[in-house]
Amino acid sequence: MGEITNFRGETTPSGSRSMGEDEVRALITRVGERVRKARERKGIPRRVLSEISGVSPRYLAQLEAGEGNISIGLLQRVAIALDHRIEWLMTEEDPWSSEALHVAELYRSANTATRQQVMNLLRPESSQEMRAQRICLIGLRGAGKSTLGQRAGDVLNIPFVELNREIEEQSGMPVNEVMALYGQEGYRKLEAQAVSRVIQTHDTMILAVAGGIVAAPDTYTTLLNRFHTIWVKAAPTEHMERVRAQGDTRPMAGNPEAMQELKSILTSREALYEKALARLDTTGKTLDVSLRELLALIADHKFLG
Template sequence: MTEITNFRGERMAASPESHAEDEVAALIARVGERVRKARERKGIPRRVLSDMSGVSPRYLAQLEAGEGNISIGLLQRVAIALDHRIEWLMGRDDPWTSDAMRVAELYRAATADTQQTVLRALSPDSNETRRAQRVCLVGLRGAGKSTLGRMAGKALNIPFVELNREIEEHSGMPVDEVLALYGQEGYRRLEAQAVERVLCTHDTMILAVAGGIVAEPDTYATLLANFHTVWLKTTPDEHMSRVRAQGDERPMAGNPEAMDQLKSILTSRESLYARAEAQLNTSGNTVDQSLTQLIALIRDRGFLS
């Protein structure tokens, strides 16, 4: 039993309640330290982590200082945004020295070819078997996923699915209402379910997904394993101008720091997007030019073979 020292300097057994409080305090401090280290390792400003997780900057500051008695639900959002499992944040063993953490860090830093070699070695099924003839377009909002995906599907005569539309059809409400009703955590759950549905119904398809799906480790792992993923990338300026050209002023409305935030989000997700099987830079291209390049990439890489 844990011992404490009284005011006379005598050692005495601590009460179970005191021991439990110490354990809770140690857990909160441990979680806070790991959140801070994970955020700093990824180069994510606290403000951007707040945007990605839906947890307020003040709450995050308290959490990292070991003062935040954060709920499990909010902690799960932070874990998702940091691309870690919640148990990784809470476990007793030091994750920074574990073999699993070392392997994960080496994998993130490896080239795409090395990553594919590792996946082939660890997976009992071939990439071709799992991915079938499915192509998934990932990237930040405004990259052209929906536009190019729809046009490529038509040109190649294969189905095109936009995951958010699948979520809306299944839930019976727009995505904005889904977020308002269920929150970010509920939306991510519906998103994961939607991915499983399209996997069950399509062996050949082009899928366009929301930009933040890469921050959900399990769902993104499912995409990487079961689709030929293509990162559509462009400059922050083009991301913003394309969204505004679609008539959506939300990124700029009442937010003079919108461009800085967009750049921070793009930087924080860059390593996640880079895990895609292929990349296509659409900067400075017309829609037709980008479409031609996308179709050529799909054919040259044998994604539909």
């Protein structure tokens, strides 16, 4: 085997270095094409993908053109933003013509009941195994989810995650800016992705979610299936008082019917919240009392095994 000389005057056996460079170039081109096609199939402009993933538009343009040598960390961000696994972007198999992609497309377009049937067939483990030791606190703002979740996590020495903070970390902007930029639909998509991420990264945890997540059927079904859910509730007046005590006067400002609207929301969501495996009423109770009751409830239901 002969040798080749590069521009720095270095010599290597002919075929060995060039073959490696060809393989790397083919990988970069393949990844770029898949990122571009996935983005176009989802109808996401490059600017929006940049904002969701935190990767600059210039870097994304180079990547899609097969000219970027993106790091694994940045590529992972892009994969998450496109709702794909990073392996999917790198495999040599053509994903666009594969049977797996067709099945995935059918699953995404199916209703909640059909999705659950598919999951039961593909993953026939018990409900307890699916939920592992993950606990999720649901309910309206002001019930005490975040405060109790953090305190319980400290006592039990397990991670506490607030889903909105997870969304903010991934999107690189506050939730109110996410809502302003992407609207309710965009926020719900990021919310669903955040739920999937915490499931993949935590077998043991306490999660607190926004009160409106129960209005997203697919995401709420995922929570019910993959977490031991607890409805943290309170009387409407206490919900309002606690929100105001947190420094947020918006619920009452210029809206004399705010309390009636809050009661209507509670009434409309009550049937959804009641799907939780357990409930904790914090009305008229101190934080210490509510925390003791939450810890007892977790122990009684054996949510942590």
